[in-house]
Amino acid sequence: xxxxxxxxxxxxxxxxxxxxxxxxxxxxxxxxxxxxxxxxxxxxxxxxxxxxxxxxxxxxxxxxxxxxxxxxxxxxxxxxxxxxxxxxxxxxxxxxxxxxxxxxxxxxxxxxxxxxxxxxxxxxxxxxxxxxxxxxxxxxxxxxxxxxxxxxxxxxxxxxxxxxxxxxxxxxxxxxxxxxxxxxxxxxxxxxxxxxxxxxxxxxxxxxxxxxxxxxxxxxxxxxxxxxxxxxxxxxxxxxxxxxxxxxxxxxxxxxxxxxxxxxxxxxxxxxxxxxxxxxxxxxxxxxxxxxxxxxxxxxxxxxxxxxxxxxxxxxxxxxxxxxxxxxxxxxxxxxxxxxxxxxxxxxxxxxxxxxxxxxxxxxxx
Numbered sequence: 001x002x003x004x005x006x007x008x009x010x011x012x013x014x015x016x017x018x019x020x021x022x023x024x025x026x027x028x029x030x031x032x033x034x035x036x037x038x039x040x041x042x043x044x045x046x047x048x049x050x051x052x053x054x055x056x057x058x059x060x061x062x063x064x065x066x067x068x069x070x071x072x073x074x075x076x077x078x079x080x081x082x083x084x085x086x087x088x089x090x091x092x093x094x095x096x097x098x099x100x101x102x103x104x105x106x107x108x109x110x111x112x113x114x115x116x117x118x119x120x121x122x123x124x125x126x127x128x129x130x131x132x133x134x135x136x137x138x139x140x141x142x143x144x145x146x147x148x149x150x151x152x153x154x155x156x157x158x159x160x161x162x163x164x165x166x167x168x169x170x171x172x173x174x175x176x177x178x179x180x181x182x183x184x185x186x187x188x189x190x191x192x193x194x195x196x197x198x199x200x201x202x203x204x205x206x207x208x209x210x211x212x213x214x215x216x217x218x219x220x221x222x223x224x225x226x227x228x229x230x231x232x233x234x235x236x237x238x239x240x241x242x243x244x245x246x247x248x249x250x251x252x253x254x255x256x257x258x259x260x261x262x263x264x265x266x267x268x269x270x271x272x273x274x275x276x277x278x279x280x281x282x283x284x285x286x287x288x289x290x291x292x293x294x295x296x297x298x299x300x301x302x303x304x305x306x307x308x309x310x311x312x313x314x315x316x317x318x319x320x321x322x323x324x325x326x327x328x329x330x331x332x333x334x335x336x337x338x339x340x341x342x343x344x345x346x347x348x349x350x351x352x353x354x355x356x357x358x359x360x361x362x363x364x365x366x
Contacts, residue, residue, distance in 0.1 A: 066241040067091045068267060068324070071108040072100075073360040075271065075329035076301075077130040083362050084108050085130040086327050088269060090239045090246055092211040098122045099237060099248050105134040106141065112363055117147045121207065123214065124156030125250025126221055126234035127163060135163065136170045143171065143188045144178065154194045155206050155214075157233040164194030199233035201257050206237070213240045217261045219252035221304050236261055247320070251327060253303060254310040262318035267366065270314065272345055273305045273329035280331065305329060308348025315353040322356040323349055324366060 069091060072084030079085075085102025089112070096114050098105075101122060109116045116138055125131060135154070142148040154164050171188050178184050197206055199218035207214040214237055221234035236258045239246045247262040249255070249270045262268055284298035306314075315323045325345055342359045349357045358366070 064093050066093075066239075066243040066246070068246055068269070068366040069096075069112050069114060070324070070326065070360045070362060070364045070366075071098075071112060072102050072104050073326050073328055073362055073364075074102075074104075074130075075273065075305075075327040077128070079103065083328075085133065087131075087134070088248065088326065089114055090212070090241075092239075092241050095120075095211055097212065097214070097239065100125055100131040100250070101134045101138060102130045103133045106137045108362060109138075112365075117142060117145055120150050120152055122152065122154045123206070123237055123248075124154065124160055124163075125219070125236065125248065126157055127159050127232060128251070131250075132163060136167045139164075139167055139188070139192050140171055140174060143186065143191065144174065146184075148186075148191060151190075152192050154192070155197050156194075157199055157235050158196045158231045161194035161196050164192055168192060197235060199235060203238065203261050211241060214238070215240075215261065217257040219250050219258060220255040221251040221253070223303060238262065238265065248326075249306070249314075251305060253306060254314060259314050259318045262314070262320055265318065265320045267322050267324055268315050268318065268320040269324045269326050269360075270311045271306055271327035271329075272308055272311050272325045272349070273301070274331050274344055275307055275309075275348055276344070277329045277331040278302055278305075278307050301329070308345050309352055312349040312352025315349070315355065320355065322358065322366075323353060324358045324360050325349070326360045328360070 067090075069089040071087040071089055074080050074083035074085050077085070084104025084107070086100045087102050087105035087108065088099045089109070090097045090099065091114065096119050098109075098119055098121065101124070106116060109119070119138075119142070122135070122138075139152060142152060154160055156163070168189055175184075175188055197216055198204060200216075201218060203215040203217055205213065206216050216235045216237050219234045219236045222230075222232065227233065234250055234252065236247065236249045236252065236255070238261050239248075244267065245265045246267045247258070247265045247269065249258050249268070251271050252258060278301075281298040281302035285296050285302055288294075288296035288298055311323060311325065328345070345359055346357045358364075
C-alpha cells in the first residue's frame, strides 16, 4: 500500500480499489461508463441525487483472456446500500457467463460494463432468492431491449426449468401489451430456456463450447435431513478455460465434493461467514431447539455455511492458488469497523491456507 493510500479513509481506499478494478475491465475491451457512488457518506447524509451519467465512449473490441468479475458479494437475503446480492461473471475472450443472479445483479452488470444483452449463459448454484431474484428483471430487459437475438440458457439444480417457466409467466402481460401496441414479433419462450442439472458427488459436465468447459458437483448447503424431504439441491461449478480455472462453491459447508472439484484451481471463489456469526447462530439454534423448533434459520446458517477455517481447509486440501471470499456474512459491525471485520475473515482462512486470500467487493475484477 502506498503512502497516499495510507492517508485515505477505509471507504476512500475501497473506492479507489473499485475504480482500479473497473479500469482493468475497461482494458479487457469494455467501455468504462460514469460510476456514481450513490451510497457515499455525503450522499447518504444530504440525500442529494447522483449526477446524470454522461454518454460513454464506444465499446472497444474485446481482448483475449479470462477474467472474474464480482457483481454482488452480500451474503444472504437482504438489501444493502453498498453490496448487491450474490452474482459473479466469468468473462472469456469478451464473452460473459453469469453465476447466480441475486438482487442488484442487473444494475451491477451495467456498472461493470459487461452489460446484459450479450449474456447467453446463466448458472445457478441453488434456488434461494438471494441467488435468483434478479432473473425476471434480467430476462425481461433482454426481451424488451429488442437486441437479444440468441437464446439465454439457464442451468441449475432441479427446479431451474420451472423457475424459467415462471419467469416467462411474469413476462406475459408485458409481452402481450408490447406485441399489440409496439408490433413486436419475438416470442420470449423461443429465447429463454431452463435446464435442470443433476447433483452428483463427482464432477459432471454442464456445458462445453470453444471457450470454456463447465462442470458441477453437489455442494453441502442442504443437510441430508432436508434433501430426504425435497428434490432441491445445491451445486458448485468449475470453469476451465485456456488461461485459468475458476471454482464457485456457492453456499456450502465444508464439502469433500467441492475439494475434488477444485483440485489445482487457479481461483477458488468461496462463500464465508464470520466466526462470530457462526457462534451466534449456534447459540440461537440451541435456544430454538429448546423451544421446540429443530429447523430454525439459525441452525441453517450455522450448519450450512463455511467459516473462515472451513474455507481454508478446503482450499488447502484442493491446493488452489488463490481464495476469493464471496457471499460475506458479516453479522453485526465490529468495534474496529469494517476493515477489522474483514481481517477476521482473512486471518481465519490463512490459519489453514498458505496461498493468496482476497476479500471480495462488488465490481472487483480479478
